[in-house]
Structures are given as structure tokens and as C-alpha cells.
Amino acid sequence: MSGSVQDNAQAASALGAIESAALRSDRFRLEREADWQRLEAIVRKMEKGRLRKVSDEDLLALPGLYRTAASGLSVARETSLDAATVAYLETLVQRAWFVVYGPRTSLAGWLRSFFAGGWSAAVRAIGADVAACFAILVAAVAAGWLLVANDPEWYFALVSREMAGPRVPGATPEMLRTTLFDNADQNGLSVFAAQLFSNNAQVSILAFALGFAFGIPSVLLLVQNLALLGAMLWLYSGAGLTLDFAGWIAVHGTTEIFAILLSAAAGLHIGRTLAFPGARPLLSAAAAAGQRAAVVMVGVVLMLVIAALLEGFARQLVDTTLGRFSIGGFMLVMWCAYFFAFPGTRRWREERAGEGGTR
Amino acid sequence: MARKERKARKPRKQAPGLGRTLLTPEGISLSIAIASRGARFGALLLDLLFIGLLITVLSVGLLFMAGGAASIERTLSSGTTSGYALQFLMVVWLIVLFLFRNAYFLFFELGPRGATPGKRINGLRIAARDGGRLTPEMVIARNLLRDIELFLPIVFVASAGTESGLAWLAATAWFLIFMLFPLFNRDGLRAGDVIAGSWVVQAPRPKLAKALSVEAPATTDSTTTVSEGPKYRFGEEELAVYGEYELQALERVLRDTRAKAIEPVYHTISEKIGRNDGWGDERAFLEAYYTQLRARLEAGLRMGVRKADKNTEETR
Numbered sequence: 001m002s003g004s005v006q007d008n009a010q011a012a013s014a015l016g017a018i019e020s021a022a023l024r025s026d027r028f029r030l031e032r033e034a035d036w037q038r039l040e041a042i043v044r045k046m047e048k049g050r051l052r053k054v055s056d057e058d059l060l061a062l063p064g065l066y067r068t069a070a071s072g073l074s075v076a077r078e079t080s081l082d083a084a085t086v087a088y089l090e091t092l093v094q095r096a097w098f099v100v101y102g103p104r105t106s107l108a109g110w111l112r113s114f115f116a117g118g119w120s121a122a123v124r125a126i127g128a129d130v131a132a133c134f135a136i137l138v139a140a141v142a143a144g145w146l147l148v149a150n151d152p153e154w155y156f157a158l159v160s161r162e163m164a165g166p167r168v169p170g171a172t173p174e175m176l177r178t179t180l181f182d183n184a185d186q187n188g189l190s191v192f193a194a195q196l197f198s199n200n201a202q203v204s205i206l207a208f209a210l211g212f213a214f215g216i217p218s219v220l221l222l223v224q225n226l227a228l229l230g231a232m233l234w235l236y237s238g239a240g241l242t243l244d245f246a247g248w249i250a251v252h253g254t255t256e257i258f259a260i261l262l263s264a265a266a267g268l269h270i271g272r273t274l275a276f277p278g279a280r281p282l283l284s285a286a287a288a289a290g291q292r293a294a295v296v297m298v299g300v301v302l303m304l305v306i307a308a309l310l311e312g313f314a315r316q317l318v319d320t321t322l323g324r325f326s327i328g329g330f331m332l333v334m335w336c337a338y339f340f341a342f343p344g345t346r347r348w349r350e351e352r353a354g355e356g357g358t359r
Numbered sequence: 360m361a362r363k364e365r366k367a368r369k370p371r372k373q374a375p376g377l378g379r380t381l382l383t384p385e386g387i388s389l390s391i392a393i394a395s396r397g398a399r400f401g402a403l404l405l406d407l408l409f410i411g412l413l414i415t416v417l418s419v420g421l422l423f424m425a426g427g428a429a430s431i432e433r434t435l436s437s438g439t440t441s442g443y444a445l446q447f448l449m450v451v452w453l454i455v456l457f458l459f460r461n462a463y464f465l466f467f468e469l470g471p472r473g474a475t476p477g478k479r480i481n482g483l484r485i486a487a488r489d490g491g492r493l494t495p496e497m498v499i500a501r502n503l504l505r506d507i508e509l510f511l512p513i514v515f516v517a518s519a520g521t522e523s524g525l526a527w528l529a530a531t532a533w534f535l536i537f538m539l540f541p542l543f544n545r546d547g548l549r550a551g552d553v554i555a556g557s558w559v560v561q562a563p564r565p566k567l568a569k570a571l572s573v574e575a576p577a578t579t580d581s582t583t584t585v586s587e588g589p590k591y592r593f594g595e596e597e598l599a600v601y602g603e604y605e606l607q608a609l610e611r612v613l614r615d616t617r618a619k620a621i622e623p624v625y626h627t628i629s630e631k632i633g634r635n636d637g638w639g640d641e642r643a644f645l646e647a648y649y650t651q652l653r654a655r656l657e658a659g660l661r662m663g664v665r666k667a668d669k670n671t672e673e674t675r
Contacts, residue, residue: 025657049471070387079660081653083607084614094389098473098484098562101383101492110495194453201457202506209507212550270554287488287497287556294500294555 025080032072039065040092046099066096113351114298117344122295124340129265129272133222137261140223144230158224158231167232173239180241180248181319193312200256200304204263208270208297215271222264226257247321250328251314256307258335259300266293266300303335377561379546381490389490394483394559396547403509405477410459417455421448460510464502469495474562484562488546497555504551508537591647597632598648598655604668606656609649613642621645 042058042065073089080086123130147154152169159167166175203221210217229249236245273289274282310327318324343349377393425448467475473493474484485501487493512534516527541547552558612620625641628648637644656666659673666673 025653047472067385070383070385074387079657081603081606081656081660083610090390093387094391095562097383097389098486099471101487194450198453198457201461205461205503205506206511209504212504212507212554283553284489284556286553290500290554291494291496291556294496294503297503298499 025076025082028072028075028080029082029085032068035065035068036072036089036092039069039096043092043095043099047095062096063100066093066100069093069096113348114295117342117348117352118295119299120339120342121344122292123262123299125292126265126269126296129269130262133219133261133265133268136219136222136264137226137257140226141230141233143223144227145234146230147227148231148234155231155235158228167235169235169238171235171239173241176236176239176241177244180244193308196311197305197308200259200308201301204260204300204304205297207260207263208267208293208300211267211270211293212274213271214275215268218264218267218271222260225260229257244321247324247328248315250332251318251324252307252311252328254328254332255303255310255335258332259303259307262296262303263300266296269293306331379560383490391486392561393547394481394561396541398481398483398561399478399541399547399559402475402477402481402483405480406464406475409476410463413463414456414459418452421452424448461502461506464505465498468498468502472562478559479562482562483559485557486560488552488556488558493557497557499555501551501555501557504554508540508550512537591637591644593632593648593651595655597634598652600631600669601652602666602668602671603656606649606652609645609652613645613649 038058039062042054042062045054069089070093073086073093076082076086076089144158148158148169155169161168167179203225207218207221210221233242233245236242270286270289270293273285277285280288310331314327315324318327344352377395379391379393381389381391383389425445464475468485472479472484473486478484485493485498487497512530515530516534537550541549546552546558548558609624612624621641625637625645628645629635629637659665664673
């Protein structure tokens with residue numbers, strides 16, 4: 001036993017100090033090579049999205065292999081002059097890092113947590129902006145009304161002629177009435193709904209994205225859309241149809257205008273953060289605000305789908321003001337309850353608390 | 360912070376100015392490379408091409424079906440059923456257009472590769488700027504902003520093109536501001552990246568991974584020659600002439616399977632150290648020299664002694 005050790009020592013000394021040292025970095029590599037290759041095979045499978053082909057054993061080993069490779073990299077950087085090995089390890093660790101720190105949840109899993117509380121929490125997080133936008137909304141409707149009441153010429157500045165159609169100042173109450181009721185036999189309701197959705201969704205994404213210019217265009221877009229509403233409200237109230245028009249709007253409006261309000265608030269939130277980042281660095285503050293607003297925006301697109309369905313079908317098929325009001329009112333109460341009174345399911349809250357703890 | 364660390368490390372030869380060091384949550388420093396603006400532009404063009412192709416194929420397909428529905432209508436002239444079929448196709452078309460415009464990027468960037476097909480072809484992917492996890496929120500935020508950066512100004516430019524010079528100018532300015540945004544910050548962030556806290560980095564190529572299996576025999580070769588007892592032994596002063604830079608140049612020559620460079624390199628080294636006994640056996644000579652030079656330099660490393668290249672003295 002001791003003899004063999006002596007033999008080894010003699011052999012090593014026979015090779016000379018330089019040669020035995022030369023083995024060190026290569027020995028280091030040869031000892032770990034199998035682990036690295038196993039890690040690479042797992043990473044390659046996961047990159048291709050074949051998560052099912054990765055065995056449970058491999059999946060459990062992944063974090064450990066990743067850390068081993070990473071520490072191997074830092075040792076190799078300090079002790080090995082084998083450029084190819086270091087370069088290989090650098091890319092391997094980077095790829096493994098992308099896999100280990102890739103999106104953790106699938107899209108479906110993310111949507112589940114989104115409905116279970118993420119959405120309403122995000123809306124509450126930008127609550128101040130929502131309140132500000134609501135004030136602007138009320139002011140815009142009032143401004144639209146007052147402008148047109150003072151000078152009907154303003155009507156065409158707010159409502160384009162092609163959009164107005166028969167709904168122009170001076171139209172008889174009967175004509176206005178026909179625009180509100182008796183459209184159930186109209187053909188192509190579903191196409192109409194899809195068009196409405198696509199159009200509205202694009203407007204709301206625009207309102208959000210324009211937040212990048214410090215939120216001002218987001219607010220302007222809100223003002224323009226709501227001033228139009230104010231002007232039309234004036235027109236119908238002149239014909240004594242205030243309540244009927246309100247019902248006609250309320251069917252989908254409580255959902256749609258809420259959605260546009262939220263998207264403008266999301267835009268304003270980003271703009272406000274860019275202008276006044278507070279104590280944090282600008283870029284990280286902007287990123288936090290942008291991610292919060294993005295969650296709100298996914299919800300806005302969903303709300304617009306519902307609004308388009310309501311506008312395309314419910315409004316045409318429900319022909320009484322009372323029925324329209326009850327649908328619109330129900331939607332409004334539901335949205336408010338969901339956003340402001342729903343703290344998230346218990347499971348979601350526990351998961352979130354767990355995440356906050358580990359971060 | 361990143362800049363200081365970058366100076367400490369050797370800049371990447373293949374991509375000057377693009378190297379960054381990222382600190383992962385475990386405290387491991389990873390060196391990554393930012394995507395070049397050219398590669399990103401190319402990736403965007405490819406993606407737009409793909410979207411265009413998909414939309415064209417789908418529109419043509421739906422038109423065929425719609426044409427079939429129209430001819431049925433003519434023959435049957437009943438109207439209602441084919442009318443509903445046409446309506447349904449219209450709805451599908453409208454929704455598909457919306458999805459292609461907004462969900463194409465989302466879908467691919469949320470996948471395990473974090474890249475659209477265009478990005479993948481150009482070897483890019485997106486990552487979180489802070490070294491943490493790439494979240495769905497980031498991907499959504501950066502792609503929602505794409506609308507004002509890209510699609511909206513294009514529509515404006517196209518629609519305002521003939522009518523008014525001023526509107527066209529404004530739309531073009533808008534387009535250019537966002538298109539040129541990545542040129543005016545160090546990390547090549549576009550507006551969407553700023554909002555999302557993401558950035559676009561070079562994804563390591565799978566090609567590099569193959570290198571190991573190719574190299575493995577080379578390493579075992581060099582170790583076996585050593586354990587057998589080297590044919591060529593070099594003295595301290597013969598090894599002391601070169602540094603790390605030359606060692607890595609020699610490594611590249613030895614790993615290159617085309618042996619053209621072997622001979623001139625052999626001549627240079629044998630001249631420098633003043634011995635010529637490896638004549639006719641250049642590769643073995645150079646391998647032995649490489650192994651012993653590396654052993655010497657690595658032994659120095661462990662003692663904290665470095666020699667960067669042949670012109671510099673050993674530094675502690």
C-alpha cells in the first residue's frame with residue numbers, strides 16, 4: 001500500500017514537477033466532463049421545448065449540475081489556460097442559466113394566476129392613475145357637452161361626418177330614435193363584433209403605448225374619445241332621448257369605457273414613472289411600472305372582447321332601455337367588485353407571499 | 360458598474376463593445392454579449408417577412424373558402440347558410456389578423472428559447488436585464504410597445520404618403536425616433552425594452568457545444584504523451600519566452616485540423632528558443648511545447664504570477 005504510493009510519488013517525480021502540474025487543469029476537466037455533457041444534453045432538450053423527454057431524475061439534477069458547472073467555470077477561469085474549455089463552459093453555463101431562469105410558468109399557468117388575483121392586484125397598484133383618469137374622463141364628457149351646447153359647429157370637430165351618419169344636430173327625434181332601436185334584424189352581427197374588438201383593442205394598446213411620451217398622449221386620447229361621447233349625449237338629450245341613449249351606451253360602455261380608462265391609466269402610470277422615477281434608478285423604475293401596466297393591459301384586451309360581444313349582440317338583440325341598463329349595470333358592478341373588492345384567491349396570495357419571501 | 364467590470368475582463372475579440380457581465384442570483388458572474396443592432400434589424404425583417412407570409416397564405420386560403428361559399432350561394436340562392444359561413448370566415452380573418460399583429464412575438468418569446476424565429480436564425484434571444492427570471496409580464500410589456508414603435512407609424516406613413524407632405528414628415532420622424540432609439544443607448548435597448556426591463560442578447564450557438572467532443576481526444580492525446588514520458592523536454596528559459604497570448608495562439612493552431620500553419624509556427628518557435636530537434640515531427644514537438652508551456656503558466660497562475668504575452672514581464 002505504502003509502496004504503491006511511493007511508486008506513484010516516484011513516477012510523478014520522474015516525470016518532473018512541470019509535467020505532473022500540467023495534468024492538473026486537464027484532470028480537472030476530465031473529472032467533470034461527464035457532468036457537463038449531461039447538463040448540456042438536458043439543456044438542449046429543454047431548449048427544444050421537449051420538457052416531457054427530460055426524465056424526472058435529470059430535472060431534479062438540473063439545478064445542481066448548473067451550480068457545479070458554474071463553479072467549475074469560475075475555477076477554470078482562474079486556473080486553466082485551456083481557452084477552448086473556458087469558452088465551452090462559458091456558453092454552457094449561460095445556456096443553463098437561461099433554462100434555469102427562463103419563464104417558470106407556462107402561458108396557461110400564468111393566466112391562471114392572472115385571474116386568481118394578479119389582474120385585480122395590478123389594477124389596484126395603479127389605483128391613483130385610475131382615479132386621475134376617471135376625473136379626466138368626467139371632465140372630458142362635460143367639456144364635450146358644453147362645447148357643443150355653446151356652438152353646434154363643434155359637433156363636427158369631435159364627430160367625423162362619416163361616423164355621425166344621421167346623428168347630426170338638427171336631426172328629428174324619430175331619426176335619432178331609429179339609430180338606437182330596432183336593429184335586431186341587422187345582418188352580420190358577428191363580423192361587426194369582431195371589427196369592433198379589433199378596432200378597440202388597437203386603440204387601447206395605442207393608449208397604453210403612448211404612455212412612453214410621459215403619459216400625455218394617453219390622456220389626450222382618452223379626452224378625445226370621451227368628448228365625442230359628451231357631444232353625442234348633448235345631441236340625444238336635445239331630442240329628449242337622454243335615458244335611451246345612456247342605455248344604448250351602457251350595454252357595452254360600462255365594460256368598454258372602463259377598459260379604455262384602464263389602458264389610459266396604465267399609460268399614465270408609465271409616463272408618470274418616467275417623469276418622476278423617485279428614489280430608484282430610472283430604468284428599473286420604468287421596468288417595474290411597465291410590467292405592472294402590462295398585466296393591466298392583458299386584462300383590458302379581454303374586457304374589450306367582452307365589450308365587443310355585448311355591443312355586437314346584446315345591444316342589437318335587447319331592444320329596451322331597461323334591459324340594456326340592467327346588463328350594463330351588472331357588468332359595471334361586477335368589474336368594480338372584481339377589481340376593488342377581490343383580494344385574490346387564498347392560494348394565489350400564499351404563492352405570492354412565498355415568492356416575496358424568496359426574492 | 361458593468362463598465363468597470365468590462366475593463367477588468369478581456370474584451371471579446373469577435374464583438375468589441377458588446378460584452379457585458381451579468382451577476383446571477385447565486386452570485387456567479389456570467390459574461391454575455393449584447394446583440395448587435397444589425398443582427399436585431401435583420402431579425403425584425405425576417406419576422407415581418409414571416410408574418411407577411413402567414414397572413415398572405417391564410418388570406419388566400421380563406422378567400423378560396425369564401426369563393427366556394429359564394430358559388431354555393433349562386434347555385435342555391437338560399438342566402439342564409441352561406442351568408443353565415445361568409446360571416447364566420449370574416450370573423451376568423453379579423454381575429455387572425457389581430458393575433459398575428461400582436462401575438463406572434465408574444466407566443467415565441469414566451470417559449471423556452473425566448474426568441475422569435477427571426478431572432479433564433481440570427482442567434483439572438485431576450486433576457487432580463489437584472490440577471491433574474493424572464494417573466495411573462497416583461498415579454499408582454501416589450502411587445503405591446505412594438506405597436507407604436509413599428510406598426511402604427513408604418514400605417515401612418517403609408518396612409519399619409521400621397522396626401523400631405525407635412526403629415527408624411529411627422530409620421531416618418533415618429534418612425535425614425537423609435538427605429539433609431541437603440542442607436543442612442545449603450546445596451547441597444549428599444550423603447551419596449553426600457554419599459555419591460557429586458558434586453559436582447561446573443562444566444563450561445565449550439566455549434567460551440569460540439570467543440571468539446573472534437574477536442575476531447577486532443578486533450579487526452581496531450582496527457583498521454585506526457586504520462587508516457589515526453590519525447591521533447593524544454594528547459595525553464597526555453598519556456599519563459601512566451602506568455603498566455605502565445606499559448607492560446609498555439610492552441611488554435613493545434614486544434615485546427617488543417618495542418619498548414621504547423622510548419623511556420625514550428626519554425627518561429629524553434630528559432631526563438633534556439634533548438635531544431637523536432638524537424639520532421641513538428642506536431643509532436645509543438646504539442647509537447649504547448650503542454651509544458653501551459654503547465655508552467657498554470658503553475659504560475661496558482662502562485663499568482665501572470666505573463667500576458669512575450670513582450671511583458673511576469674507580474675505578481
